[in-house]
Amino acid sequence: MALLKNGAITAPPGAPAAAQPLTSGDPFASTGVAADRGANRYGVCSIEDFPPGINDLSATHEDAGGFYNYVKQFAAPNYWYQDGGVLSWIYGEQYDDWQGTYGFDACVAEYHSGHGTMDGNGVFWMPMGGTWGGSAWASSADMRLGNEVARYLFFSTCLSLRIGDGNSPIRTWDVANLGLRMIFGFESTSVDSPNYGAFFFNKWNANGHKFTKAWLDASWDIDHHQAPSAVACGATQAEAQDRLFNEGIFNTAAASKNWWWWTWYDAAKSIDAPRLELPGAPRTARFAPPRLTPARLAELAGHYGVRLGSGAEAEMGPHGVVLGADQGGPRLSVDHRGVREITFAEADGAGRDAPSAAEAVRIAQDAVETFGLADRVDLVADKVRHQYHAGGTAEDVTDPRVRETHVVFTQLVDGHPVVTPGLGEVRVGIDGAGTVTTIVDATREVDRLTESAPAAPAAARSEAREPSTVDEALDAPLQRLLRRLSAGGRVPAEVRTIPDSTAVGYAMRGDNGEQVVRRTVEVDCGAGLAKRYVVEAPLR
The missing domain is CATH 3.40.50 (Rossmann fold)
Structure with a gap:
């Protein structure tokens, strides 16, 4: 069980430093004694x-x-x-x-x-x-x-x-x-x-x-x-x-x-236009369970140059594990889903101009190759995301600068992307000096692919026309959303598609991947208000 010291999660007495199984940490860094109401x-x-x-x-x-x-x-x-x-x-x-x-x-x-x-x-x-x-x-x-x-x-x-x-x-x-x-x-x-x-x-x-x-x-x-x-x-x-x-x-x-x-x-801006053709024969993917044994965690630490300290043995806690936090050099965290995040350096905030998108992709591709991140999964450089910062006083505000650029490599399964946000991707952070600051690896190896089970008996399916376009596939979930929103007495006046948000690929749910069509839409909610919703339709 992890302990708290000066707001940091530390290992129990006698446990090796730099191998910290995570329990819940108190964001107030208290002594652990629950405070009363009020x-x-x-x-x-x-x-x-x-x-x-x-x-x-x-x-x-x-x-x-x-x-x-x-x-x-x-x-x-x-x-x-x-x-x-x-x-x-x-x-x-x-x-x-x-x-x-x-x-x-x-x-x-x-x-x-x-x-x-x-x-x-x-x-x-x-x-x-x-x-x-x-x-x-x-x-x-x-x-x-x-x-x-x-x-x-x-x-x-x-x-x-x-x-x-x-x-x-x-x-x-x-x-x-x-x-x-x-x-x-x-x-x-x-x-x-x-x-x-x-x-x-x-x-x-x-x-x-x-x-x-x-x-x-x-x-x-x-x-x-x-x-x-x-x-x-x-x-x-x-x-x-x-x-x-x-x-x-x-x-x-x-x-x-x-x-x-x-x-x-x-x-995030897509590098290339996404493929929006519906697959002829939808499949279901089975992903290999993440291997998070102490031996595997130690192997990951060594792979990224994370120092564990003498005799350290890393074990997963209920929320994950942090490796190398107190050792200097890179730090590795693994959350309960098996997503690996390696922090090599903090972003350089000295105000250097950010690398161009093409240069950022080149640096990120070198990092992917160096660490073998595409050895067991198929990856494609898919998106570039810039993190900006600015500030000032009530009298004067600076122009925005790029603090960090993130290049996103999307995992492909049988040629189709994983479309679940934050999963099935490798994200490489690069600062203005061209330094790789972080790598997030949320990929999973594919164990097998199988034909998707039909959603209805053959007789029923023969009476219903299969969707032939993305818009047709998304029509039913969009209509369900609009009916739910209208149940309160107000019919939304406008629905618009968020640019670059439509995707056809695998939704990752635990160890399974189901082929879906996904889109983010923005709905007029009345009184000058709007809200976005994700509509998703399974392909079977």
């Missing part, structure tokens, strides 16, 4: 049922629950308001620390999951679950947060932390910020998903990521076509930058807002 650490709000005129959501309670269920292991959150219990008083200055326990300024880390939008003046708006004081909305213009307890805000909503189109975190949040350290949100419209909160803590705990990287990587594992963002504040530029990229333990101290620094990534 400890002013966490507050949570989520809304699925909105007033008439706004389409309801379906995954926000589970999203917020992923955050809530992780942190409650260490301290009972002050509250979790849902639906009609989420009212505008929670966010307004008058009651945001009501009775020293309730409201968005009563706790250090606050999480909100629901709808969100931003107007032309850079003001962020959230519809509430009901009306209070004549208002069914809360806005950043009316918030004053951080003068009491709040230090970290998580907005799992659309457009909560915009960077583009003349916006900046300073424009939206400067007036509201009275001591906040960090804010997490989205530059783009986001997908209605149950996984943001849980994935954030999995990245933080299992992969050892700092808060910003955990937030950005959690979004990647949900959908590749949205843009997560994060911002940090500090008295100086260096302090704000250090906090943004290195803060990984919740801190109760207020931060100066003299300087702001933010980072985000855009939707």
Whole structure:
């Protein structure tokens, strides 16, 4: 069982250093003694049922629950308001620390999951679950947060932390910020998903990521076509930058807002147009189970130059294992799914120009070849993703620079890509100096391929016309989505396809892969709101 020391997960006494089986780590780095309710650490709000005129959501309670269920292991959150219990008083200055326990300024880390939008003046708006004081909305213009307890805000909503189109975190949040350290949100419209909160803590705990990287990587594992963002504040530029990229333990101290620094990534750009032909005879793939024995983990460590220390034996914990964390040099983490992440270096933040996309692909291909990552699986260089950063003061903001470029190699199975976000891929991170900073290997060897079992008896199938195009295949799940959204009384006025999001390939589910058609769409939800959804149809 792992222990905590100064906020870091360490091995029990007598266990070899650098081989750390992971249990849950406390993001407050406490002594492990559970805090009582009202400890002013966490507050949570989520809304699925909105007033008439706004389409309801379906995954926000589970999203917020992923955050809530992780942190409650260490301290009972002050509250979790849902639906009609989420009212505008929670966010307004008058009651945001009501009775020293309730409201968005009563706790250090606050999480909100629901709808969100931003107007032309850079003001962020959230519809509430009901009306209070004549208002069914809360806005950043009316918030004053951080003068009491709040230090970290998580907005799992659309457009909560915009960077583009003349916006900046300073424009939206400067007036509201009275001591906040960090804010997490989205530059783009986001997908209605149950996984943001849980994935954030999995990245933080299992992969050892700092808060910003955990937030950005959690979004990647949900959908590749949205843009997560994060911002940090500090008295100086260096302090704000250090906090943004290195803060990984919740801190109760207020931060100066003299300087702001933010980072985000855009939707990944495909290198080549995807193949969208439907397969003539769909197949099911069986993937070989990940081998995560101590011997295999030691072999992986040696392969990447990770030092284990004398006599170290690596064993998987319930959340994974971290190797080489205290030894200097590369660090390897393996999560419960068997995804391997190797950190060779932190990104060089010296402001060098990023390598071109072609040069980044060349560097990444060299890394794939050096470590033999395509020896047992088929990979194709598929996407390039840039992580940007910028910042400044209320008077002057810098132009964005590329901090890191990620080249994504997608795994092919029988010539078709794996389309599950965050799985069936190798992702290589490259900084401005051309240094390979990280490699994420989420591939699985294919054990066998079999013909897919028919979804219906032959007689029934003969009466129904098999889809001949991607659009035909996706029509049924899209209509089901629209019927569900319309059940609340409002029919969506518009549905648009997110560019570059349509794919035909294998969805990886545990050890199995099923051929599917997948697409991300954006739905008009009324009242100036939108939300993205993933529609997927099995091919049988």
